[in-house]
Amino acid sequence: MSHLKLIALDEQDLSVVSAHVQDAVMKVGDLDWRPVERRFIAAANRFVWENRQGFLRRNNERRRAALHFEAVRSVSSTGIARDRPDEVLSLLAIGFTPGVEAPAGTLELVFSGGGAIRLEVDYIEARLADLGAAWDTASRPQHKT
Numbered sequence: 029m030s031h032l033k034l035i036a037l038d039e040q041d042l043s044v045v046s047a048h049v050q051d052a053v054m055k056v057g058d059l060d061w062r063p064v065e066r067r068f069i070a071a072a073n074r075f076v077w078e079n080r081q082g083f084l085r086r087n088n089e090r091r092r093a094a095l096h097f098e099a100v101r102s103v104s105s106t107g108i109a110r111d112r113p114d115e116v117l118s119l120l121a122i123g124f125t126p127g128v129e130a131p132a133g134t135l136e137l138v139f140s141g142g143g144a145i146r147l148e149v150d151y152i153e154a155r156l157a158d159l160g161a162a163w164d165t166a167s168r169p170q171h172k173t
Contacts, residue, residue: 031158032078032093038152039124042135045156046122049095051075051169057113059145061103068103068147069096070137072119075169076162089162097135099150107143117143124152 036042052072060069076089109115118140127133131151138144 032091032156033158034156036152036154036156042122042124042152042154045095045154048077048156049074049093049119050077050121052093052095052119054117054119055113056108056110056115056117061100066100067096067098068100068145069094071095071159074156074158075165088165088168090165091162092159093156094159095154095156097147097149098153098155101148101150103145103147105143105145107141108139108145122154 032048034041034045034048036045049072052074054070054072058071060071062069072093072095073090074093076091079087079089108117120138120140123136123138125134125136127148133149133152135147135149135152135154136144137147
């Protein structure tokens with residue numbers, strides 16, 4: 029499978045990126061806010077949800093990926109211990125709430141355990157890119173329905 033590269037420029041695109049990073053794991057120390065560049069970056073190990081089950085297919089894989097957001101005015105978080113860089117976070121979803129003046133609004137990265145990161149943005153511009161080869165993982169993330 030080739031490396032995934034996605035860009036989100038609206039809410040519909042963002043839902044596609046969100047689906048591909050669901051259950052991505054990352055360390056707190058792999059989150060990087062660059063205020064001068066107005067960019068927020070997260071390095072993550074994403075679960076390869078686009079794999080299909082079948083003959084000679086590895087079904088449970090992860091890939092190292094970079095997720096970054098442009099036009100970020102400010103960043104805030106809750107439920108994340110920034111003084112513990114080795115703490116592992118599991119990303120559940122990325123959402124967007126429009127602001128008073130479109131296309132500005134708030135992007136929210138929601139993590140299991142109640143943690144969240146809020147990005148105040150001028151507009152939606154998110155990019156997801158795989159950085160390397162996949163590796164097998166023993167388990168597939170499970171969610172209660």
